[in-house]
Amino acid sequence: MNRKRLILSTGNSNKVEEIKYILKDLPIDVLSKDDLGFKDLEIEEDGKTLEENAIKKASILAKKVEDMVIADDSGLFVGYLNGAPGLHSARYAGDNSNDRANNIKLLNELKDVPLEKRDAYFRTVIALIGVDGKVTILTGECKGTIGFEPKGNKGFGYDPLFIVEGYDKTFGELGEEVKNKISHRAKALEKLREEIGKMVEDE
Numbered sequence: 001m002n003r004k005r006l007i008l009s010t011g012n013s014n015k016v017e018e019i020k021y022i023l024k025d026l027p028i029d030v031l032s033k034d035d036l037g038f039k040d041l042e043i044e045e046d047g048k049t050l051e052e053n054a055i056k057k058a059s060i061l062a063k064k065v066e067d068m069v070i071a072d073d074s075g076l077f078v079g080y081l082n083g084a085p086g087l088h089s090a091r092y093a094g095d096n097s098n099d100r101a102n103n104i105k106l107l108n109e110l111k112d113v114p115l116e117k118r119d120a121y122f123r124t125v126i127a128l129i130g131v132d133g134k135v136t137i138l139t140g141e142c143k144g145t146i147g148f149e150p151k152g153n154k155g156f157g158y159d160p161l162f163i164v165e166g167y168d169k170t171f172g173e174l175g176e177e178v179k180n181k182i183s184h185r186a187k188a189l190e191k192l193r194e195e196i197g198k199m200v201e202d203e
């Protein structure tokens, strides 16, 4: 029997490796869009929710292949800022912003805001499209607090500012091994593993 294939809409090599690792025990082949020659396929993330963006990215790729497809979208949602940076997490400080500029902007927006009002959560949404076109949404969240200064140099994005609930340390301090067990992305990917496992079993 031919092995099933799962195509990832991301070209980000860190994400590709993380997803391959989590799905490694399933009898499927995991490939990125770049592996299939769609490296230049850029999809504008213009949805109003993470769900809309993930579904859009997955659907456009699903039309081009005959395999299962996933796309993900994540963001940091800060309570005091009514959910900002949220959908705009990657470009919070402007179109050409980087992690450092985004972190500085976030700290400025929360200047003088006390710790008890600095609650936040990361959220990941994964859209899985089966070969039959069925869309399944898998989500993961991780709660925490935004610190007053960056701590730790591991990870990326807002990791140095995000103090993880129950750990009293930032993702920047905790590092990959712990993060990959408790993060928003890890939780969504675990649900994805279960879902694909069922799909493969049902065949």
Ligand code: IMP
Pocket (backbone or CB within 6 Å): 072, 073, 074, 075, 076, 089, 090, 091, 102, 122, 155, 156, 157, 158, 159, 171, 183, 185
């Ligand atoms: P993406 O949809 O996974 O590319 O995430 C969008 C943006 O959200 C990233 O560019 C980061 O700014 C932020 N973000 C998402 N996940 C994380 C994380 O695990 N740590 C820190 N920042 C993150």
